Amino acid sequence: MRKKSIQGMLDFAQTTQGLRKELSAFDLTMLGIGAIIGTGIFVLTGTGATVAGPGLVLSFIIGALACGFAALCYAEFAAMLPISGSTYTYAYATLGELIAWIIGWDLMLEYALSASAVAVGWSGYFQSLLASFGVTLPDALSAAHGARPGVASVFNLPAFTVSLLITALLAFGIRESKKVNNVVVLIKVAVVVLFIALGMWHVEPVNWEPALPYGFSGVFHGAAIVIFSFLGFDAVTCAAEEVKNPERDIPRGVIWSLGICSVLYVIVAAIMTGIVPYTQFAGIDHPVSLALQVAKLNWFAGFVDLGAILGMLTVILVMTYGQTRILFAMSRDGLLPKVFSELHPQYQTPYKATWTIGLVISLVAGLVPLDTLAELSNIGTLAAFSLIAAGVIILRRKEPHLPRKFHCPGVPYIPALAIVFCVFLMTQLASLTWLCFVVWLAAGLLVYFGYSRRRSLLHAAA
Numbered sequence: 001m002r003k004k005s006i007q008g009m010l011d012f013a014q015t016t017q018g019l020r021k022e023l024s025a026f027d028l029t030m031l032g033i034g035a036i037i038g039t040g041i042f043v044l045t046g047t048g049a050t051v052a053g054p055g056l057v058l059s060f061i062i063g064a065l066a067c068g069f070a071a072l073c074y075a076e077f078a079a080m081l082p083i084s085g086s087t088y089t090y091a092y093a094t095l096g097e098l099i100a101w102i103i104g105w106d107l108m109l110e111y112a113l114s115a116s117a118v119a120v121g122w123s124g125y126f127q128s129l130l131a132s133f134g135v136t137l138p139d140a141l142s143a144a145h146g147a148r149p150g151v152a153s154v155f156n157l158p159a160f161t162v163s164l165l166i167t168a169l170l171a172f173g174i175r176e177s178k179k180v181n182n183v184v185v186l187i188k189v190a191v192v193v194l195f196i197a198l199g200m201w202h203v204e205p206v207n208w209e210p211a212l213p214y215g216f217s218g219v220f221h222g223a224a225i226v227i228f229s230f231l232g233f234d235a236v237t238c239a240a241e242e243v244k245n246p247e248r249d250i251p252r253g254v255i256w257s258l259g260i261c262s263v264l265y266v267i268v269a270a271i272m273t274g275i276v277p278y279t280q281f282a283g284i285d286h287p288v289s290l291a292l293q294v295a296k297l298n299w300f301a302g303f304v305d306l307g308a309i310l311g312m313l314t315v316i317l318v319m320t321y322g323q324t325r326i327l328f329a330m331s332r333d334g335l336l337p338k339v340f341s342e343l344h345p346q347y348q349t350p351y352k353a354t355w356t357i358g359l360v361i362s363l364v365a366g367l368v369p370l371d372t373l374a375e376l377s378n379i380g381t382l383a384a385f386s387l388i389a390a391g392v393i394i395l396r397r398k399e400p401h402l403p404r405k406f407h408c409p410g411v412p413y414i415p416a417l418a419i420v421f422c423v424f425l426m427t428q429l430a431s432l433t434w435l436c437f438v439v440w441l442a443a444g445l446l447v448y449f450g451y452s453r454r455r456s457l458l459h460a461a462a
Contacts, residue, residue: 001096002458006402009083009093023242025249025256027178031318032236032257034185037192038315040229041265042308043121045272046287052222053213053278056269059222060229064262066425067230069418070385071258072408073392075251078237079406082246087234087388088326092333094391094398097456098448103387104330105444109380109437111323112361114231115163115316117377119365120144122312123158128286129305144369160366166316167358170324171344171351184314189264191307194300195288196267202295203274213278224428228378229265232315233258234385235322247405320354320361327353334460335452375433380440382422389418 023031045056052059077090088104120143127137136142143153169180212219236253240246268288275291284290288308292301328350331340340353393412395402408414453459 001098002456002462003094003096004092004458006081006093006399009081009089021242021244023178023239023249024244025252027182028236028239028243028249028253029256029260030182030185031178031239032233032253033189033261034181034314035232035235035318035322036230036257036261036315037185037188037264038118038121038232038312040226040231041192041268042125042286042288042304042311044226044228045269046281046284046290048222048226048269049273049278049281049287051214051225052218053210054208054273055212055214055216055219056222056226056273056278057266058212058219059226060262060265060269062219062223062421063227063230063425064258064265066223066227066382066385066418066421067233067258068262069414069421070389071233071254073385073389073415073418074234074237075254075406076392076404076408077388078240078250078254079247080402080404082240082243082250083329087237087384087391089240089329090388091391094395095387097335097453097458099387101330101335101448101452102441102444103384104326104335105441105447106380106384107326108323109440110231110377110384111235111319111326112357112364113377113380114228115319115323115361116159116365116368117228118312118315118319119159119163119361120156120369122162122309122316123156123365125286125305125308125312126158126162128289129302129309132302132305144367146369156366160362162313163316163320163362163365164358166313166320167354167362170317170321170358171349171354181314181317184310188307188311188314191304191311192264192268195292195304196264196271198297198300199271199275199291199295202297203271205274207274207277220425220428224378224425225375226265227382227425230258230261231377231381232318233261234381235318238322238325251406316361320358323357323361324350324354327357334455334457335448375429376436376440379426379429379433379437382426383437386419386422386426389415389422 048056048059081089081093083089088100088107091103092100127142130136137157139151140154141157143151143156145154233254236257237250240250243249272287272291276294281287288304289301292298292304327336327340330336331338331353341350342352343349344351392408392415396411
């Protein structure tokens, strides 16, 4: 239960020369939008519609509220502790080393599996685009084993390849990565806005009836699925040490990116279920394109496919980036081997951590189906959100006079709502997902007590 000194962490951040400070509030907002808008809106909207029907709109609102409450907690910590590591770092200062380790272990599940899941979604759209030109991949290399019923698939080659290419880009540095991200984010937001502008004229209100075909249980199940659509705003806080003015810009980046994406998601969900009867989304991995085809806007469907392909690239980039910074922070604290916190002499990036994580993400994307990846990522994220909300309440009581550049409003009620929403959504996930989560946590505890506890820098200092 040993904790880091907050003042010591701040002194370390001010005196240590490490990662380059390249990011502004605009860059962080683009980073957040780049992470959020991707597989969630282009793929999982269809999956959510099959369990919630037109109530998918409510599912997105519930997901937005859960993430919104958590985002306010993130913003307070990020402005106070502008240090790499996101919730792992915040928990180290408030809840103790063991809880910090568990959160860091959870975040590995979130970022790595999210990046892998998005790579699988990207592969589906990419192969759809290739098929429009008459090019098809061999079945064995088109998807993971068991991902497509009746297809003898073995390995998802496009998902594996795109993850490796993103890893190479990140290894060169955040300056180059942010330029690519900003351009692609503007393109995919334009595609989403254009879909709204064109699709709204083709909505048939009769498709919204019945509004809740599966009742509120369907809405809650849908929210537990589409929460994946909002993941990524927390990756903004992983960039803390690379931000020019972190106390001001990180809260703006977190709140602006989540707010913009929440509005777009709710509108897109309403239009999609208004154009296409919800029963027709079963088994569809390109629901936005389907809505355009039903609306007889086939000429625009190709643009959506292209926007999805570009948009998912930025999600893979930001999630992989977040994972490398978590690994970097845990390694720097002695909880993981020092090799993961070594910086490249020229690019000033944790290049060994980047390539290690990139290879893992690529292999998982090539071998594991999308639905399994999405649910596992969701449960790890919701657990981390709950713990960091608890951290805000604890720190307000224990250290009320700490300088805070941003105050989460309504403490302890807003953090408590974040905990309630997140734990409730966790209960809506499948029992197999819970079993995998428990196994993952057990493995993490074995690593901590077998390796990390005695190699912690705090242990050495004591």
